[in-house]
Amino acid sequence: MLAYAAGAIPISYLGDFFLIYFISDLHLTPKDTALTQQFRVFIDQLTSADSLYILGDLFEYWLGDDTAKYLGQQSIETDLRQLTDRGVEVFFLRGNRDFLVGLDFCARTGCCLLPEQHILTNTTTPILLLHGDSLCTEDTEHQAFRLLVRNDTWQSDFLARSIVERDTMARAVRYRSESGKRIKPADIMDVNPETVFEKMRGAKVRLMIHGHTHRPAIHRLEDERTGPMVRIVLGDWGPTPSFAKLDGSSLELWCGDDADRITLS
Numbered sequence: 001m002l003a004y005a006a007g008a009i010p011i012s013y014l015g016d017f018f019l020i021y022f023i024s025d026l027h028l029t030p031k032d033t034a035l036t037q038q039f040r041v042f043i044d045q046l047t048s049a050d051s052l053y054i055l056g057d058l059f060e061y062w063l064g065d066d067t068a069k070y071l072g073q074q075s076i077e078t079d080l081r082q083l084t085d086r087g088v089e090v091f092f093l094r095g096n097r098d099f100l101v102g103l104d105f106c107a108r109t110g111c112c113l114l115p116e117q118h119i120l121t122n123t124t125t126p127i128l129l130l131h132g133d134s135l136c137t138e139d140t141e142h143q144a145f146r147l148l149v150r151n152d153t154w155q156s157d158f159l160a161r162s163i164v165e166r167d168t169m170a171r172a173v174r175y176r177s178e179s180g181k182r183i184k185p186a187d188i189m190d191v192n193p194e195t196v197f198e199k200m201r202g203a204k205v206r207l208m209i210h211g212h213t214h215r216p217a218i219h220r221l222e223d224e225r226t227g228p229m230v231r232i233v234l235g236d237w238g239p240t241p242s243f244a245k246l247d248g249s250s251l252e253l254w255c256g257d258d259a260d261r262i263t264l265s
């Protein structure tokens with residue numbers, strides 16, 4: 001069982017000039033240097049007053065914290081370390097591709113590991129954060145896979161294997177794209193609307209932010225039981241960056257040069 005650092009999460013003061021950024025689904029791989037460069041340019045713009053929430057699938061895949069060098073991802077760890085050393089709070093919520101990111105990674109990078117669902121409460125309105133694959137309940141094959149690999153026993157067994165063996169196993173998995181080819185949005189099923197409402201009702205929030213589906217949008221919803229709700233979907237990062245920026249009560253979703261915004265109350 002992972003010991004989350006949740007108790008140690010500092011509560012940021014969210015004033016007019018404190019910004020919270022949300023990103024997901026970069027699918028960073030050493031094969032795509034342009035993408036890595038985009039990520040560097042993005043994090044270079046963050047200041048010590050900002051927080052960054054990475055909502056999963058930062059990496060194309062991750063085979064355990066002892067595989068950063070094998071995967072060619074050490075430079076990303078260095079970038080994250082420099083970012084947190086500059087005073088930017090960085091939170092990491094794992095996706096279906098980097099669900100094996102753990103506390104050693106966090107110790108090296110200074111990132112704070114979040115559980116698979118996290119409610120931001122230091123904001124105008126509480127915000128439920130999650131990667132998003134748990135909302136795609138019609139994808140029964142993925143849900144079965146998810147249940148298996150999120151199991152502690154499965155994880156310790158997997159991590160006890162050699163790196164080469166782990167890599168071979170990962171290549172056999174559906175969500176591990178062949179030959180580094182980027183996954184197409186059509187390959188990922190969209191969320192189930194009822195599951196979305198259930199999650200938000202369960203967390204007692206009216207706003208959620210997630211990624212995973214590669215279908216960036218601000219969805220203004222009406223729950224017949226509890227009223228208006230908002231679901232914000234972050235975009236993936238190719239060929240342009242995508243992020244959400246929360247500035248007090250104003251939340252903007254950016255995909256390349258396109259932006260949509262919503263005021264929270």
Ligand SMILES: [Mn+2]
Nearest residue numbers: 057095096212
């Ligand atoms: Mn995903």
